[in-house]
Amino acid sequence: MRSSSTMRRNDLSIQGGKAQDQEARLEYLPLFLSVTHQDVVILGGSDGAAAKARLLCRAGARVRLFARTLGPEMGDLVRTGQVALAGDSPTLDGLRGCRLAFDDGADAEASMFLGARASDLGLLVNTIDRPAACDFIVPAIIDRSPVVVAISTGGASPALAKLVRQRVESVLPAGLGRLARALSACREGVKRVLSTGRARLRFWDSFLTDARLDRLARCTEEQMGAQVAEEVETALAGTADTDPAGDVALVGAGPGDPGLLSLAAAQALRTADVVLHDALVSREVLDMVRKDARLISVGKRAGGAAMPQDMINRLMVTHARRGVRVVRLKGGDPFIFGRGGEEQEHLIAHGIHPRVVGGTTAALGVAATLGIPLTHRGVARSLRLVTGALGEGMEGDDARDWAGLADPETTLCLYMAGRKVAEAARGLMAGGLGPTTPVAVVWSGCTPDQECRFCTVGELAHWTGDPRNGHPVLFIVGAVVAFAPAWTASSDQSRFQTG
Incomplete structure (x- = not known):
């Protein structure tokens, strides 16, 4: 027999990294067992x-x-x-x-x-x-027979399983069982028209949209069969009996919080066959990928090993040519410091026109969690997103004109600037930005591990290294940082350790 088995504190002096989230072991194998006449x-x-x-x-x-x-x-x-x-x-x-x-x-x-x-x-x-x-x-079950949803906490808390069941039940249409029976009656007809499993899977994925499900589930028992049969027949009329061509979607995963995913991104994850994802994409977002899809980690954490970009490009093309749906899942937004433009160019050059699904870039997500208005009338009239990482062949002051970015009416969001941020701060002050200009330093933004520390540009010029090495860090520089509710609370303490 079996045996059972708001943000972090604002302190830059915390040493050591946090334990990485571990995927929980599956306590029980979920299955549905037939006991009819048993x-x-x-x-x-x-x-x-x-x-x-x-x-x-x-x-x-x-x-x-x-x-x-x-x-x-x-x-x-x-x-x-x-x-x-x-x-x-x-x-x-x-x-x-x-x-x-x-x-x-x-x-x-x-x-x-x-x-x-x-x-x-x-x-x-x-x-x-x-x-x-x-x-x-x-498990606790939701019975819309033949649709049955099972919910379990592995015996840890039946009361919690009951609560989850009630919440899920409240959003499932009452006519779901009727719809399932009507769709079952159409399956043989779809098989006669579409002879391959891949073509049928693609058909049903495109047919069963959220909007159609909600509409059809409202049909009465008398209406349901005829309505579903008519819509399936109409959809089949424009579907060829061939294995569908593969496709690629460049999808933004946002900065970590799955609640920031767009509906289009969630739909792409639910229907993907292969997902090539960055290492910084959160486990909660990856859990939204359907369970039979193949997950391939291709990204890197700061300073870590990474799959070469040309190999990522080849993987996308190879899988798409096999007729599968590929999602290139990128942290933040694919076209903001994500090399999404390069990947799009490569795909188009090989005859594949990708679909791009935008994501919430870190600056927007983090600023919202801190209550920082990135633009504000009379304070900040523009926003600039800048990478502190050096591109190939760029060295020293030629790599970044920090003085040219020193506009007191602009909010600067510095990505990947951990190793260059002291230099950036000195360059900004040399260009005329006041040393008392507020700065928010944020690690692991929009995740449960998010940490924030406030300082000034003058203090940032003495940055001696990142004590949270490996955690992505974002710097928000500008007068608008002082609008953050936590800024005032931080002003009566030593905001920043300079070494």
Whole structure:
């Protein structure tokens, strides 16, 4: 049997990195088991056991009950013939041939008998409300038969599973089951028109949009079949019986928070066959990719090894030519310091015209979390996004004209500037930007690990290195930083350590 198993504090002196998020182990294998015309045993006559019995009856099982006493609910099930009372205590013959057993734990002697013989009989046991003693658990379910949604916390918190079920149930249309039955009636017709599995998968992905699902699910039982059949037939009329050509979407994942993904980005992830993603794309965003898609990490963290860009380009072309849907998933926005333009050029040169799905760039997402208006009437009339990283063949002062960026009425957002930021600050002051100009230094923006520290340009000129090496850092420079609610709170403490 199984055994159970606002922002961070504003302190630049924190040393050491944070532990990386680990993908949680799957406590249970989720599956749907047919028990139609199968024998299932229940030990105990409690209300909890009766609830399991009713669920089993709905699934078509033959329920065999052993119990010394019957509660009112179980008594009703026995009297109506839905459950067969086999005796007070389980016997070896009474357990043989059963696939599953449910035990309410009220009879210790019966539980010991079941536990001693279950393994030899190949019987899986669920002890109600005792996950550590369970071979399997029963999830909270949403029943829109034949659509069934199962929700589980692995036995950790049934109450939480119930709450999640209620929230999910509230957004699922009541007519989902009717729609599923109508679509089932159309499957053979689609198979006759589209002979390949890939063509059928692509057809259904394009047919079942959120808008169509919501509209069709409102149809009555009488309307549903004819309406769905008509729309499927119309959609099939423009679909060729060939394996569809592959395609590539350059998709912005935003700065980390999955809530910042656009609807178009979420749809691209749900339908992708292959996802080439940057290393900094958050686990929460990757979890939105459908489970049978192939995930390939091609990006890097600061200072780490990376897949060469020409190899990334070749991978996109190779997979697209195999007829699959490719998503190149990039942190932030593909066209803001993401080399998305280079990738688009390469794809077009090879006859592939990519679809571009924009994303929230780090500056916009981070500024929103801090309450910094990047432009503000009478304070900042323009916004400049600048990379502090040197391009190939660029060295020294020729690489970046910091003095030319020293406009007190412009907000500067410096990306990838950790190693050059002291030089940048000195250049900005040399160009006339006041040393008291506010600065927000933000690590791991728009993620649970986000940290912020406020300082001034003069203090930034003494930057001696990034104590959070490997965490992406963004610098927001300009008078508008002082509008952040946390700026005033930071003014009575030493805002920045200079080494």
